[in-house]
Amino acid sequence: MPISLSINSESIQHIYVNYTKGFYLINRRYQRKLVWSIEEKEKFIDSIMKKFPIPMILTAHSKKEDENHVEILDGMQRLNSIISFIENEFPVNGKFFDLSSTAQTKKYMEENLLIQKDPKLSLDECNELLSYPIPFSIYSADSPEKLDEIFRRINTGGKTLSQQDVRQAGATGDVVDVINSCSAEIRGDCSHSNYIDIRNIKNISISNKKLQYGINIDDIFWVKNNIISNENIRSSRDEELVAYIISYIIDENKSDNTSYFLNSLYKPESQLNEEFTLSLNRKGLDNVNKIFSFIIHEIESIISHCGKTFSSLIYDRKNEKSKDVFQIIFIGLYKIIIKENRRIVNYMNLSNSLDNCFNLHLKSLSRKDRITKNERESLSDSIAGLIRPHTSERDTNDNPTGNSIYRLDNILTASYTEQNCYDFKICLTEISAEHNKDVTKVISKIVKTISAMINSTKEECYIILGITNDAKSATQYEEIYNATHNEYKKFFIFGVDEEVKTKFNGSMDQYEQKIISQIEKEPISESLKINIKRGLVSFLYYGKTIYMFKIKRISDNPEAYDEKFYIRSSSHNDEIKAASMMAFMQNFNSD
Structure with missing residues (x-):
């Protein structure tokens, strides 16, 4: 199929509706960093409010991608600026967007997902903004190579880019991949995969103290x-x-x-x-x-x-x-x-x-x-x-890179981009009034979650012990164990040390052996047991011991837990019912 092109205009209101439905994908092979400053965003929105012309947003369908998504080839910063302004992340000329102007933002405000800030624009000013037509193009191409070529031409055709940005425009291959991976690891803007819903991109954006999200530059x-x-x-x-x-x-x-x-x-x-x-x-x-x-x-x-x-x-x-x-x-x-x-x-x-x-x-x-x-x-x-x-x-058998250096901050940041590939457990003991319960129940939940994760994706998945993103659980844990924690973004990082001290006589060996022995008893395949045990690692984070299950699908067949199949949906494990079993199995047959 040759490359085809359609060009039209989309109102900002329609763009925002598509955004809330997850219509726009960012492919990090093309768009790696969200770096516009507040001032650049304000200037762009001011241009729209003054009805100045703005550049076209360039998107693409590729044959292998879902018909309900498009990739952003050029215009990620502009789209993010529009969404950020609508969601009250910054004002323009001292005034914020009125969240009651659209049904969706009004609903989010009523659900406390968005908070109205003052002073705000008039409804007429907001409606004018929402009706502004953004020029949009959608390419259809039958191969990633054609999209690479389109991106290269877009980004080397007269724009003012840095020398390195010009080099990177559409560049692919193993060497480029490892450079990009190492660069993102140091910056901290790691993502779980190259494809990210634009709704999640702000969590790994390069930001500053004026913005309450992303990575402070x-x-x-x-x-x-x-x-x-x-x-x-x-x-x-x-x-x-x-x-x-x-x-x-x-x-x-x-x-x-x-x-x-x-x-x-x-x-x-x-x-x-x-x-x-x-x-x-x-x-x-x-x-x-x-x-x-x-x-x-x-x-x-x-x-x-x-x-x-x-x-x-x-x-x-x-x-x-x-x-x-x-x-x-x-x-x-x-x-x-x-x-x-x-x-x-x-x-x-x-x-x-x-x-x-x-x-x-x-x-x-x-x-x-x-x-x-x-x-x-x-x-x-x-x-x-x-x-x-x-x-x-060093001893000849002592490989300095044999034990991976885990940058926990990066793992936590990446969890924002693909939530169904991550889970966090503050401890092996359930946090409740009966906190002396046997730990086997939590380990069983972990193993069940692992089976659901690898049935849902071929990507690497993580379950991390000693961390929670739930403030209530963090408070309860502090009260039970008199523990201190570090904070990173919305995560409370306790480590497992206090639980080990209280429940396992201070012995990390006992703690780890308890996990391994319970895995052996779990109703899963022998190959999955081996895979889980191999993926169990521990490391220190600011003096606190973190345990992590790092797991990836290694079989062409789905994994059952207690003779039932599960998939991961956000933070839940959903059982595959009989009516959906054939479609579920086809996901593996097509791998």
């Missing part, structure tokens, strides 16, 4: 450590830095430090891209991701031990060439920890050795526009020499 690793500025994050300069680092991990001999190199790396038809893709597949996508995460974790550990930011540790005055300096220090750590298989034994002493290292060891960078490949190598060798005395050899 000032809290992003790069910004709070004064490595990359706010504006450069919005221009994807962080992804450019990550691309240089990832390319070095994949193949240090072919990796370079020039714009020409990156331009070629991002072209899927280039020989360089083919060579790096082969090298990446030999090394393993997951392994490269783990190496990157591990070194970032070590850098965070170094700066946390000395109580400084990255820049205040490395520089004694104004920072210079911060992206190049970060890359050199990262590579220095990579050489010691990964290539030489050594471990840091004294973070405080290491931070002392790195103190003011720009002036002492890297000052030559200030005289150069960009460092060469050879200079990067020699300078990172110098940094490796500073690091080595504070390390010791």
Whole structure:
């Protein structure tokens, strides 16, 4: 089927109705960051209110996608601005949208899902806004490759984009995927899959203190450590830095430090891209991701031990060439920890050795526009020499990336985008007046939920112990265990430590053994039991022990729990009834 195109106009009121029905999808291969500032959103809405013309929203149907959805190719920021203004997230010219202007917003207001803020626009002004016609185009294409080409042309056809944005426009492939994944992991705007309902995108948007949602740009690793500025994050300069680092991990001999190199790396038809893709597949996508995460974790550990930011540790005055300096220090750590298989034994002493290292060891960078490949190598060798005395050899069987570094903040953020793939349990004991109940009931609920999750999706799913997003449960838990918690967004993070101390004699081994022994008794297949046990991991989050079930479908057949089949619907497990069984089974037959 050739590409077809329809162009029409949609009123803002009709767009909002479609939005509430989940009509618009964001494909993060094309649209990764929601980055418009409040000022940019206000200016856009003001243009609409003044009846100025605005650019067309470009969308696409693809053959494999549901007919009831369209992907946003260009216009995500504009659509979000419209929705955000209607839902009272910001005013324009000092006034908010009147929520009583539409049946849907009025209903949301009555259900306390939206709160009216004052002062507000008149009903006539709101109705004029709602009737404004937004130009819309819908492409129909029979392959993702055609959509990739459309997106590339849209985003390189005369717009003012950063050099990295131009590279990324429609770029696909394993190398690009691992760069994007690592970049999102550091920023914190991770999502469960590439397809996100636009209703959920604001939860992972790059925001600021003026907005009460998303990820505060000032809290992003790069910004709070004064490595990359706010504006450069919005221009994807962080992804450019990550691309240089990832390319070095994949193949240090072919990796370079020039714009020409990156331009070629991002072209899927280039020989360089083919060579790096082969090298990446030999090394393993997951392994490269783990190496990157591990070194970032070590850098965070170094700066946390000395109580400084990255820049205040490395520089004694104004920072210079911060992206190049970060890359050199990262590579220095990579050489010691990964290539030489050594471990840091004294973070405080290491931070002392790195103190003011720009002036002492890297000052030559200030005289150069960009460092060469050879200079990067020699300078990172110098940094490796500073690091080595504070390390010791690892055992040959001790793989530094064998235990994944779990960035819990990212997992919690991603849960907003696909709720049926996540569940949270504050403890194994039911929170009630009878909190001494046997824990087996909660473990059974967990296992049943796991069976429902993997019957619902082929994506990775998580059940996390020691966390709740329910304020009432958090209060009850505090009263029962006299426990303290950390908060992240709407999550209360207690860890399992107090429960282990009270119910399991302080023994994490007893706690874990109880979980494993109960899994063995559950009415599920033997293969699912093995899968669940393999996916059980624990890690520390700000000194609190978190247990997590990380599970993914490994069978071509659905999984039964006690001879019944369930699927996950939001936060509930729904049993498949006889009338729906054939359609349910076809989901597996078509995989």
